[in-house]
Amino acid sequence: MSTHSYFICPALKCLVSFSxxxxxxxxxxxxxxxxxNITKIRAVYVTNPAKYTTLEDILVAxxxxxxxxxxxxxxxxxxxxxxxxxxxxxxxxQSLADGDRDENNPNLIRVNIxxxxxxxxxxxxxxxxxxxxxxALLAAPYRSNFLKALSKGEEVKEEDCLANLRQFLVNxxxxxxxxxxxxxxxxxxxxxxx
Amino acid sequence: MSTHSYFICPALKCLVSFSxxxxxxxxxxxxxxxxxNITKIRAVYVTNPAKYTTLEDILVAxxxxxxxxxxxxxxxxxxxxxxxxxxxxxxxxQSLADGDRDENNPNLIRVNIxxxxxxxxxxxxxxxxxxxxxxALLAAPYRSNFLKALSKGEEVKEEDCLANLRQFLVNxxxxxxxxxxxxxxxxxxxxxxx
Ligand SMILES: CCCCCCCCCCCCC/C=C/[C@@H](O)[C@H](CO[C@@H]1O[C@H](CO)[C@H](O)[C@H](OS(=O)(=O)O)[C@H]1O)NC(=O)CCCCCCCCCCC
Ligand SMILES: CCCCCCCCCCCCC/C=C/[C@@H](O)[C@H](CO[C@@H]1O[C@H](CO)[C@H](O)[C@H](OS(=O)(=O)O)[C@H]1O)NC(=O)CCCCCCCCCCC
Numbered sequence: 001m002s003t004h005s006y007f008i009c010p011a012l013k014c015l016v017s018f019s020x021x022x023x024x025x026x027x028x029x030x031x032x033x034x035x036x037n038i039t040k041i042r043a044v045y046v047t048n049p050a051k052y053t054t055l056e057d058i059l060v061a062x063x064x065x066x067x068x069x070x071x072x073x074x075x076x077x078x079x080x081x082x083x084x085x086x087x088x089x090x091x092x093x094q095s096l097a098d099g100d101r102d103e104n105n106p107n108l109i110r111v112n113i114x115x116x117x118x119x120x121x122x123x124x125x126x127x128x129x130x131x132x133x134x135x136a137l138l139a140a141p142y143r144s145n146f147l148k149a150l151s152k153g154e155e156v157k158e159e160d161c162l163a164n165l166r167q168f169l170v171n172x173x174x175x176x177x178x179x180x181x182x183x184x185x186x187x188x189x190x191x192x193x194x
Numbered sequence: 195m196s197t198h199s200y201f202i203c204p205a206l207k208c209l210v211s212f213s214x215x216x217x218x219x220x221x222x223x224x225x226x227x228x229x230x231n232i233t234k235i236r237a238v239y240v241t242n243p244a245k246y247t248t249l250e251d252i253l254v255a256x257x258x259x260x261x262x263x264x265x266x267x268x269x270x271x272x273x274x275x276x277x278x279x280x281x282x283x284x285x286x287x288q289s290l291a292d293g294d295r296d297e298n299n300p301n302l303i304r305v306n307i308x309x310x311x312x313x314x315x316x317x318x319x320x321x322x323x324x325x326x327x328x329x330a331l332l333a334a335p336y337r338s339n340f341l342k343a344l345s346k347g348e349e350v351k352e353e354d355c356l357a358n359l360r361q362f363l364v365n366x367x368x369x370x371x372x373x374x375x376x377x378x379x380x381x382x383x384x385x386x387x388x
Contacts, residue, residue, distance in 0.1 A: 025388040026322060029223055032230070128220055128333045135325035194219040 026139045034085050040078035055079065056182055063186070071188040080190065083179045084120050090169065090176055091116035096147070097165045107143045126193045220333045228279050234272035249273065250376055257380070265382040274384065277373045278314050284363065284370055285310035290341070291359045301337045320387045 044062075045052050052058050058075050066073045071080065095112040102111045117133060125133065141149070147161050156164075183189045238256075239246050246252050252269050260267045265274065289306040296305045311327060319327065335343070341355050350358075377383045 026326070029227070032226055033223070036226070128329060131329035131332065132220070132326050135322060135329050138325065139322045 026136050030085075034082065037078040037082040037085075041075045041082070044075040055179065056186070059182065059186055059188060063188075071186075072190060076188055079179065080183065080188065083176060083183070084124065086176050087180070088116045088120040090173055091119050093165055094169055094173070096143075097162055097169060109140055109143045109146055110137055113137060113140055124191070124193050129194060220330050224279075228276065231272040231276040231279075235269045235276070238269040249373065250380070253376065253380055253382055257382075265380075266384060270382055273373065274377065274382065277370060277377070278318065280370050281374070282310045282314040284367055285313050287359055288363055288367070290337075291356055291363060303334055303337045303340055304331055307331060307334055318385070318387055323388060 041055075041058070044058055051061070059071075059079075062074045062076045063070045070076060092109075092112050092115075095115050096109065100112055100115065102108055114137070122130060122133075140146075144158075147158060148156075150165070151161050235249075235252070238252055245255070253265075253273075256268045256270045257264045264270060286303075286306050286309075289309050290303065294306055294309065296302055308331070316324060316327075334340075338352075341352060342350075344359065345355050
Protein backbone atom coordinates (compact mmCIF):
# COMPACT_ATOMS: atom_id res chain seq x y z
CA MET A 1 0.00 0.00 0.00
CA SER A 2 1.29 3.44 -0.86
CA THR A 3 1.93 5.69 2.10
CA HIS A 4 -0.30 8.23 0.40
CA SER A 5 -3.45 6.26 0.71
CA TYR A 6 -3.48 6.79 4.46
CA PHE A 7 -6.33 8.91 5.48
CA ILE A 8 -6.00 11.38 8.26
CA CYS A 9 -9.42 11.23 9.90
CA PRO A 10 -8.81 8.49 12.48
CA ALA A 11 -5.64 10.25 13.58
CA LEU A 12 -7.52 13.52 13.89
CA LYS A 13 -10.25 12.01 15.99
CA CYS A 14 -7.62 10.56 18.25
CA LEU A 15 -5.91 13.88 18.64
CA VAL A 16 -9.05 15.72 19.58
CA SER A 17 -10.14 13.15 22.12
CA PHE A 18 -6.57 13.08 23.39
CA SER A 19 -6.77 16.72 24.24
CA UNK A 20 -9.98 15.97 26.12
CA UNK A 21 -7.77 13.86 28.38
CA UNK A 22 -5.70 16.86 29.34
CA UNK A 23 -7.40 18.09 32.45
CA UNK A 24 -6.62 21.76 32.67
CA UNK A 25 -8.30 24.65 30.90
CA UNK A 26 -4.82 25.55 29.73
CA UNK A 27 -5.20 22.93 27.08
CA UNK A 28 -8.33 24.34 25.51
CA UNK A 29 -5.91 26.82 23.93
CA UNK A 30 -3.81 24.11 22.36
CA UNK A 31 -6.98 22.40 21.28
CA UNK A 32 -8.16 25.46 19.43
CA UNK A 33 -4.84 25.71 17.58
CA UNK A 34 -5.15 22.07 16.58
CA UNK A 35 -8.81 22.42 15.67
CA UNK A 36 -7.86 25.36 13.49
CA ASN A 37 -5.45 23.13 11.58
CA ILE A 38 -8.10 20.50 11.12
CA THR A 39 -10.70 23.01 9.98
CA LYS A 40 -8.28 24.35 7.39
CA ILE A 41 -7.46 20.95 5.97
CA ARG A 42 -11.09 19.88 5.89
CA ALA A 43 -12.10 23.14 4.21
CA VAL A 44 -9.82 22.35 1.28
CA TYR A 45 -10.85 18.72 1.17
CA VAL A 46 -14.59 19.41 0.95
CA THR A 47 -14.17 21.71 -2.03
CA ASN A 48 -13.47 18.61 -4.09
CA PRO A 49 -13.49 15.25 -2.28
CA ALA A 50 -13.22 13.34 -5.55
CA LYS A 51 -10.03 15.15 -6.49
CA TYR A 52 -8.46 14.97 -3.05
CA THR A 53 -8.44 11.29 -2.29
CA THR A 54 -5.13 11.55 -0.45
CA LEU A 55 -3.40 14.24 1.54
CA GLU A 56 -0.66 14.31 -1.05
CA ASP A 57 -3.22 15.38 -3.66
CA ILE A 58 -3.94 18.42 -1.55
CA LEU A 59 -0.30 19.37 -1.14
CA VAL A 60 0.45 18.95 -4.82
CA ALA A 61 -2.59 21.01 -5.84
CA UNK A 62 -1.58 23.78 -3.44
CA UNK A 63 1.98 23.74 -4.69
CA UNK A 64 0.65 24.40 -8.18
CA UNK A 65 -1.86 27.00 -7.07
CA UNK A 66 0.31 29.11 -4.74
CA UNK A 67 3.71 29.41 -6.38
CA UNK A 68 6.43 30.93 -4.18
CA UNK A 69 4.15 31.27 -1.15
CA UNK A 70 3.99 27.49 -0.88
CA UNK A 71 4.54 25.59 1.42
CA UNK A 72 3.79 28.28 4.03
CA UNK A 73 0.16 28.40 2.99
CA UNK A 74 -3.24 26.73 3.24
CA UNK A 75 -3.71 23.10 4.17
CA UNK A 76 -0.02 22.47 3.54
CA UNK A 77 0.89 24.76 6.43
CA UNK A 78 -1.94 23.48 8.61
CA UNK A 79 -0.86 19.87 8.17
CA UNK A 80 2.79 20.80 8.67
CA UNK A 81 1.92 21.96 12.19
CA UNK A 82 -0.74 19.37 12.82
CA UNK A 83 1.69 16.54 12.18
CA UNK A 84 3.97 17.96 14.88
CA UNK A 85 1.14 17.84 17.39
CA UNK A 86 0.36 14.29 16.24
CA UNK A 87 4.03 13.33 16.62
CA UNK A 88 4.12 14.89 20.07
CA UNK A 89 1.22 12.69 21.13
CA UNK A 90 2.71 9.62 19.52
CA UNK A 91 6.01 10.00 21.35
CA UNK A 92 4.24 10.74 24.61
CA UNK A 93 2.08 7.63 24.33
CA GLN A 94 5.01 5.51 23.18
CA SER A 95 7.01 6.68 26.15
CA LEU A 96 4.19 5.68 28.49
CA ALA A 97 3.82 2.34 26.74
CA ASP A 98 7.57 1.78 27.09
CA GLY A 99 7.35 2.43 30.82
CA ASP A 100 9.62 5.50 30.90
CA ARG A 101 9.26 6.88 34.42
CA ASP A 102 10.65 9.33 36.87
CA GLU A 103 11.36 6.94 39.75
CA ASN A 104 11.06 9.77 42.27
CA ASN A 105 7.65 10.81 40.94
CA PRO A 106 6.15 7.68 39.47
CA ASN A 107 2.70 9.20 39.10
CA LEU A 108 3.85 12.19 37.07
CA ILE A 109 4.17 12.16 33.30
CA ARG A 110 6.43 15.18 32.99
CA VAL A 111 9.38 13.12 31.80
CA ASN A 112 7.22 11.61 29.09
CA ILE A 113 5.81 14.97 28.03
CA UNK A 114 9.24 16.58 28.03
CA UNK A 115 10.66 13.80 25.90
CA UNK A 116 7.82 14.23 23.39
CA UNK A 117 8.22 17.99 23.41
CA UNK A 118 11.96 17.84 22.80
CA UNK A 119 11.60 15.49 19.88
CA UNK A 120 8.50 16.88 18.20
CA UNK A 121 8.06 20.57 18.92
CA UNK A 122 10.83 22.33 20.81
CA UNK A 123 12.94 23.17 17.77
CA UNK A 124 10.00 25.03 16.23
CA UNK A 125 9.44 27.17 19.32
CA UNK A 126 11.32 30.32 20.25
CA UNK A 127 12.51 30.72 23.82
CA UNK A 128 9.35 32.44 25.00
CA UNK A 129 7.05 29.66 23.83
CA UNK A 130 9.51 27.20 25.39
CA UNK A 131 9.13 29.05 28.68
CA UNK A 132 5.36 28.91 28.29
CA UNK A 133 5.65 25.19 27.69
CA UNK A 134 7.56 24.82 30.95
CA UNK A 135 4.83 26.65 32.82
CA ALA A 136 2.08 24.64 31.09
CA LEU A 137 3.89 21.42 32.03
CA LEU A 138 2.85 22.08 35.62
CA ALA A 139 -0.76 21.58 34.51
CA ALA A 140 -0.08 18.07 33.23
CA PRO A 141 -2.44 15.42 34.62
CA TYR A 142 -1.28 12.58 36.84
CA ARG A 143 -0.26 9.38 35.13
CA SER A 144 -3.12 7.37 36.63
CA ASN A 145 -5.75 9.94 35.66
CA PHE A 146 -4.31 10.27 32.21
CA LEU A 147 -4.36 6.54 31.55
CA LYS A 148 -7.89 6.34 32.90
CA ALA A 149 -9.00 9.15 30.61
CA LEU A 150 -7.40 7.36 27.66
CA SER A 151 -9.63 4.40 28.48
CA LYS A 152 -12.57 6.80 28.41
CA GLY A 153 -13.13 6.40 32.11
CA GLU A 154 -13.84 2.68 31.83
CA GLU A 155 -12.49 0.40 34.52
CA VAL A 156 -9.49 -1.02 32.69
CA LYS A 157 -6.43 -2.45 34.40
CA GLU A 158 -3.32 -0.40 33.79
CA GLU A 159 -1.64 -3.31 32.02
CA ASP A 160 -4.61 -3.68 29.66
CA CYS A 161 -4.63 0.00 28.96
CA LEU A 162 -0.95 -0.06 28.05
CA ALA A 163 -1.53 -3.10 25.86
CA ASN A 164 -4.30 -1.24 24.01
CA LEU A 165 -1.98 1.70 23.65
CA ARG A 166 0.75 -0.44 22.09
CA GLN A 167 -1.80 -1.86 19.69
CA PHE A 168 -3.06 1.59 18.76
CA LEU A 169 0.44 2.94 18.25
CA VAL A 170 1.24 0.51 15.43
CA ASN A 171 -1.03 2.13 12.85
CA UNK A 172 -0.91 5.57 14.39
CA UNK A 173 2.89 5.75 14.18
CA UNK A 174 2.86 4.44 10.62
CA UNK A 175 0.36 7.12 9.62
CA UNK A 176 2.42 9.93 11.08
CA UNK A 177 5.61 8.53 9.62
CA UNK A 178 3.91 8.57 6.22
CA UNK A 179 2.91 12.20 6.60
CA UNK A 180 6.45 13.17 7.59
CA UNK A 181 7.84 11.18 4.67
CA UNK A 182 5.50 13.01 2.32
CA UNK A 183 6.72 16.39 3.58
CA UNK A 184 10.30 15.30 3.05
CA UNK A 185 9.65 13.94 -0.42
CA UNK A 186 7.75 17.02 -1.56
CA UNK A 187 10.32 19.28 0.07
CA UNK A 188 7.44 20.88 1.97
CA UNK A 189 8.98 21.04 5.45
CA UNK A 190 9.85 24.40 6.99
CA UNK A 191 11.98 25.08 10.06
CA UNK A 192 10.95 28.54 11.20
CA UNK A 193 10.14 29.05 14.87
CA UNK A 194 7.11 30.69 16.48
CA MET B 195 -28.17 58.50 27.80
CA SER B 196 -28.67 55.11 29.41
CA THR B 197 -25.53 53.07 29.83
CA HIS B 198 -27.26 50.29 27.99
CA SER B 199 -27.44 52.05 24.70
CA TYR B 200 -23.71 51.77 24.29
CA PHE B 201 -22.85 49.54 21.44
CA ILE B 202 -19.93 47.24 21.59
CA CYS B 203 -18.68 47.28 18.01
CA PRO B 204 -16.21 50.17 18.19
CA ALA B 205 -14.67 48.68 21.33
CA LEU B 206 -14.36 45.33 19.59
CA LYS B 207 -12.65 46.78 16.58
CA CYS B 208 -10.22 48.51 18.88
CA LEU B 209 -9.45 45.32 20.71
CA VAL B 210 -8.75 43.35 17.60
CA SER B 211 -6.50 45.99 16.10
CA PHE B 212 -4.87 46.33 19.50
CA SER B 213 -3.82 42.73 19.38
CA UNK B 214 -2.35 43.40 15.94
CA UNK B 215 -0.01 45.78 17.79
CA UNK B 216 1.37 42.96 19.88
CA UNK B 217 4.33 41.79 17.89
CA UNK B 218 4.87 38.21 18.87
CA UNK B 219 3.11 35.15 17.54
CA UNK B 220 2.38 34.37 21.16
CA UNK B 221 -0.47 36.81 20.96
CA UNK B 222 -2.26 35.13 18.10
CA UNK B 223 -3.41 32.72 20.78
CA UNK B 224 -4.93 35.45 22.91
CA UNK B 225 -6.44 36.91 19.80
CA UNK B 226 -8.20 33.69 19.01
CA UNK B 227 -9.68 33.56 22.52
CA UNK B 228 -10.93 37.11 22.12
CA UNK B 229 -12.19 36.48 18.60
CA UNK B 230 -14.07 33.48 19.95
CA ASN B 231 -15.85 35.75 22.43
CA ILE B 232 -16.76 38.18 19.69
CA THR B 233 -18.01 35.45 17.39
CA LYS B 234 -20.22 34.12 20.14
CA ILE B 235 -21.77 37.49 20.93
CA ARG B 236 -22.31 38.31 17.27
CA ALA B 237 -23.88 34.93 16.65
CA VAL B 238 -26.59 35.68 19.20
CA TYR B 239 -27.02 39.24 17.99
CA VAL B 240 -27.59 38.28 14.34
CA THR B 241 -30.37 35.86 15.20
CA ASN B 242 -32.54 38.89 15.95
CA PRO B 243 -30.95 42.34 15.55
CA ALA B 244 -34.28 44.08 16.07
CA LYS B 245 -34.76 42.42 19.44
CA TYR B 246 -31.18 42.87 20.61
CA THR B 247 -30.64 46.59 20.32
CA THR B 248 -28.44 46.63 23.41
CA LEU B 249 -26.12 44.17 25.07
CA GLU B 250 -28.40 44.13 28.06
CA ASP B 251 -31.21 42.76 25.87
CA ILE B 252 -28.99 39.80 25.08
CA LEU B 253 -28.13 39.10 28.73
CA VAL B 254 -31.75 39.37 29.85
CA ALA B 255 -32.96 37.07 27.06
CA UNK B 256 -30.31 34.50 27.94
CA UNK B 257 -31.17 34.69 31.62
CA UNK B 258 -34.73 33.75 30.72
CA UNK B 259 -33.75 31.07 28.24
CA UNK B 260 -31.08 29.24 30.26
CA UNK B 261 -32.31 29.06 33.84
CA UNK B 262 -29.76 27.84 36.38
CA UNK B 263 -26.98 27.53 33.81
CA UNK B 264 -26.95 31.30 33.40
CA UNK B 265 -24.72 33.35 33.60
CA UNK B 266 -22.05 30.75 32.71
CA UNK B 267 -23.44 30.37 29.22
CA UNK B 268 -23.69 31.83 25.73
CA UNK B 269 -23.03 35.47 24.97
CA UNK B 270 -23.31 36.30 28.67
CA UNK B 271 -20.21 34.24 29.38
CA UNK B 272 -18.41 35.44 26.26
CA UNK B 273 -18.95 39.09 27.18
CA UNK B 274 -17.99 38.42 30.80
CA UNK B 275 -14.52 37.41 29.61
CA UNK B 276 -14.34 39.85 26.74
CA UNK B 277 -14.88 42.79 29.07
CA UNK B 278 -11.88 41.66 31.13
CA UNK B 279 -9.69 41.75 28.06
CA UNK B 280 -11.13 45.17 27.21
CA UNK B 281 -10.43 46.36 30.76
CA UNK B 282 -6.90 44.99 30.55
CA UNK B 283 -6.29 47.08 27.43
CA UNK B 284 -7.91 50.15 28.93
CA UNK B 285 -5.74 50.08 32.03
CA UNK B 286 -2.64 49.41 29.95
CA UNK B 287 -3.34 52.36 27.65
CA GLN B 288 -4.30 54.59 30.58
CA SER B 289 -1.07 53.71 32.32
CA LEU B 290 0.90 54.65 29.19
CA ALA B 291 -1.08 57.88 28.84
CA ASP B 292 -0.36 58.67 32.48
CA GLY B 293 3.34 58.21 31.89
CA ASP B 294 3.87 55.30 34.32
CA ARG B 295 7.39 54.09 33.65
CA ASP B 296 10.12 51.87 34.89
CA GLU B 297 12.92 54.44 35.14
CA ASN B 298 15.55 51.74 34.73
CA ASN B 299 13.94 50.42 31.55
CA PRO B 300 12.13 53.38 30.05
CA ASN B 301 11.50 51.63 26.74
CA LEU B 302 9.79 48.62 28.27
CA ILE B 303 6.07 48.45 29.00
CA ARG B 304 6.19 45.56 31.44
CA VAL B 305 5.19 47.74 34.39
CA ASN B 306 2.17 48.96 32.46
CA ILE B 307 1.19 45.46 31.35
CA UNK B 308 1.65 44.07 34.84
CA UNK B 309 -0.50 46.80 36.34
CA UNK B 310 -3.26 46.07 33.82
CA UNK B 311 -2.95 42.34 34.42
CA UNK B 312 -3.17 42.68 38.19
CA UNK B 313 -6.25 44.84 38.03
CA UNK B 314 -8.17 43.18 35.20
CA UNK B 315 -7.27 39.53 34.87
CA UNK B 316 -5.01 38.04 37.51
CA UNK B 317 -7.74 37.16 40.00
CA UNK B 318 -9.46 35.05 37.34
CA UNK B 319 -6.34 33.06 36.56
CA UNK B 320 -5.03 30.09 38.51
CA UNK B 321 -1.33 29.95 39.31
CA UNK B 322 -0.40 28.10 36.14
CA UNK B 323 -1.97 30.68 33.84
CA UNK B 324 -0.31 33.36 35.97
CA UNK B 325 3.02 31.69 35.34
CA UNK B 326 2.23 31.56 31.64
CA UNK B 327 1.44 35.26 31.76
CA UNK B 328 4.85 35.92 33.29
CA UNK B 329 6.52 34.02 30.47
CA ALA B 330 4.40 35.78 27.83
CA LEU B 331 5.32 39.13 29.34
CA LEU B 332 8.82 38.63 27.95
CA ALA B 333 7.33 38.85 24.47
CA ALA B 334 5.91 42.32 25.11
CA PRO B 335 6.86 44.89 22.47
CA TYR B 336 9.03 47.91 23.22
CA ARG B 337 7.23 51.07 24.24
CA SER B 338 8.30 52.98 21.14
CA ASN B 339 7.22 50.21 18.77
CA PHE B 340 3.97 49.76 20.60
CA LEU B 341 3.08 53.45 20.41
CA LYS B 342 4.01 53.49 16.75
CA ALA B 343 1.80 50.50 16.06
CA LEU B 344 -1.06 52.24 17.88
CA SER B 345 -0.67 55.10 15.40
CA LYS B 346 -0.92 52.51 12.62
CA GLY B 347 2.69 53.08 11.66
CA GLU B 348 2.08 56.72 10.76
CA GLU B 349 4.76 59.24 11.68
CA VAL B 350 3.18 60.74 14.76
CA LYS B 351 5.12 62.44 17.56
CA GLU B 352 4.96 60.54 20.81
CA GLU B 353 3.22 63.43 22.53
CA ASP B 354 0.54 63.51 19.81
CA CYS B 355 0.08 59.78 20.06
CA LEU B 356 -0.43 60.03 23.82
CA ALA B 357 -2.88 62.92 23.33
CA ASN B 358 -4.88 60.79 20.87
CA LEU B 359 -4.80 57.99 23.37
CA ARG B 360 -6.20 60.20 26.13
CA GLN B 361 -8.96 61.32 23.79
CA PHE B 362 -9.77 57.76 22.83
CA LEU B 363 -9.83 56.61 26.44
CA VAL B 364 -12.70 58.91 27.42
CA ASN B 365 -15.39 57.01 25.54
CA UNK B 366 -13.63 53.69 25.67
CA UNK B 367 -13.45 53.73 29.47
CA UNK B 368 -17.06 54.83 29.75
CA UNK B 369 -18.15 51.94 27.52
CA UNK B 370 -16.30 49.36 29.56
CA UNK B 371 -17.51 50.85 32.82
CA UNK B 372 -21.06 50.53 31.50
CA UNK B 373 -20.57 46.88 30.67
CA UNK B 374 -19.15 46.19 34.13
CA UNK B 375 -22.03 48.06 35.74
CA UNK B 376 -24.49 45.99 33.75
CA UNK B 377 -22.90 42.76 35.00
CA UNK B 378 -23.12 44.02 38.56
CA UNK B 379 -26.72 45.14 38.21
CA UNK B 380 -27.85 41.91 36.61
CA UNK B 381 -25.82 39.89 39.12
CA UNK B 382 -24.16 38.25 36.15
CA UNK B 383 -20.54 38.37 37.29
CA UNK B 384 -18.69 35.15 38.18
CA UNK B 385 -15.38 34.78 40.00
CA UNK B 386 -14.15 31.33 39.03
CA UNK B 387 -10.56 30.96 37.85
CA UNK B 388 -9.19 29.25 34.77
C1 LIG C 1 -3.24 36.58 29.66
C2 LIG C 1 -2.24 35.65 30.23
C3 LIG C 1 -1.69 34.61 29.35
C4 LIG C 1 -0.89 35.08 28.25
C5 LIG C 1 -1.15 34.25 27.06
C6 LIG C 1 -0.07 33.43 26.57
C7 LIG C 1 -0.43 32.71 25.32
C8 LIG C 1 0.40 31.51 25.17
C9 LIG C 1 0.45 30.89 23.81
C10 LIG C 1 1.48 29.80 23.74
C11 LIG C 1 1.53 29.01 22.49
C12 LIG C 1 0.58 27.84 22.50
C13 LIG C 1 0.91 26.80 21.50
C14 LIG C 1 0.59 27.22 20.09
C15 LIG C 1 1.62 27.51 19.26
C16 LIG C 1 1.41 27.88 17.83
O1 LIG C 1 1.90 29.19 17.62
C17 LIG C 1 2.20 26.93 16.98
C18 LIG C 1 2.19 27.38 15.53
O2 LIG C 1 0.86 27.44 15.05
C19 LIG C 1 0.72 27.44 13.65
O3 LIG C 1 1.20 28.68 13.14
C20 LIG C 1 1.04 28.77 11.72
C21 LIG C 1 1.67 30.08 11.26
O4 LIG C 1 3.01 30.11 11.55
C22 LIG C 1 -0.40 28.69 11.32
O5 LIG C 1 -1.11 29.78 11.86
C23 LIG C 1 -1.00 27.40 11.85
O6 LIG C 1 -2.39 27.41 11.67
S1 LIG C 1 -3.06 27.15 10.26
O7 LIG C 1 -4.01 26.03 10.44
O8 LIG C 1 -3.77 28.38 9.96
O9 LIG C 1 -2.06 26.85 9.27
C24 LIG C 1 -0.76 27.27 13.34
O10 LIG C 1 -1.18 26.00 13.78
N1 LIG C 1 1.59 25.60 17.05
C25 LIG C 1 2.20 24.61 17.70
O11 LIG C 1 3.31 24.72 18.19
C26 LIG C 1 1.44 23.29 17.77
C27 LIG C 1 1.31 22.91 19.21
C28 LIG C 1 0.73 21.53 19.39
C29 LIG C 1 0.70 21.20 20.86
C30 LIG C 1 0.47 19.74 21.12
C31 LIG C 1 0.23 19.44 22.55
C32 LIG C 1 1.23 20.08 23.53
C33 LIG C 1 0.88 19.78 24.97
C34 LIG C 1 1.80 20.49 25.95
C35 LIG C 1 1.61 19.97 27.33
C36 LIG C 1 2.36 20.71 28.35
C1 LIG D 1 3.12 23.48 23.34
C2 LIG D 1 3.72 24.48 24.23
C3 LIG D 1 2.85 25.51 24.80
C4 LIG D 1 1.86 25.04 25.78
C5 LIG D 1 0.60 25.79 25.59
C6 LIG D 1 0.21 26.65 26.68
C7 LIG D 1 -1.13 27.27 26.43
C8 LIG D 1 -1.25 28.53 27.19
C9 LIG D 1 -2.62 29.05 27.38
C10 LIG D 1 -2.65 30.20 28.33
C11 LIG D 1 -3.93 30.92 28.49
C12 LIG D 1 -4.11 32.04 27.49
C13 LIG D 1 -5.12 33.04 27.89
C14 LIG D 1 -6.53 32.52 27.75
C15 LIG D 1 -7.22 32.26 28.86
C16 LIG D 1 -8.64 31.80 28.83
O1 LIG D 1 -8.71 30.52 29.41
C17 LIG D 1 -9.46 32.75 29.65
C18 LIG D 1 -10.88 32.20 29.82
O2 LIG D 1 -11.47 32.05 28.56
C19 LIG D 1 -12.88 31.96 28.57
O3 LIG D 1 -13.25 30.75 29.18
C20 LIG D 1 -14.68 30.56 29.20
C21 LIG D 1 -15.00 29.26 29.91
O4 LIG D 1 -14.55 29.34 31.24
C22 LIG D 1 -15.24 30.54 27.78
O5 LIG D 1 -14.71 29.43 27.08
C23 LIG D 1 -14.86 31.81 27.07
O6 LIG D 1 -15.19 31.72 25.70
S1 LIG D 1 -16.69 31.81 25.18
O7 LIG D 1 -16.67 32.89 24.14
O8 LIG D 1 -16.98 30.56 24.57
O9 LIG D 1 -17.56 32.15 26.26
C24 LIG D 1 -13.35 32.03 27.12
O10 LIG D 1 -13.04 33.29 26.59
N1 LIG D 1 -9.53 34.01 28.97
C25 LIG D 1 -8.89 35.11 29.44
O11 LIG D 1 -8.29 35.10 30.50
C26 LIG D 1 -8.97 36.38 28.60
C27 LIG D 1 -7.57 36.81 28.32
C28 LIG D 1 -7.53 38.17 27.63
C29 LIG D 1 -6.11 38.57 27.44
C30 LIG D 1 -5.95 40.02 27.10
C31 LIG D 1 -4.58 40.39 26.68
C32 LIG D 1 -3.46 39.87 27.59
C33 LIG D 1 -2.09 40.24 27.08
C34 LIG D 1 -0.97 39.66 27.92
C35 LIG D 1 0.34 40.24 27.54
C36 LIG D 1 1.48 39.60 28.21
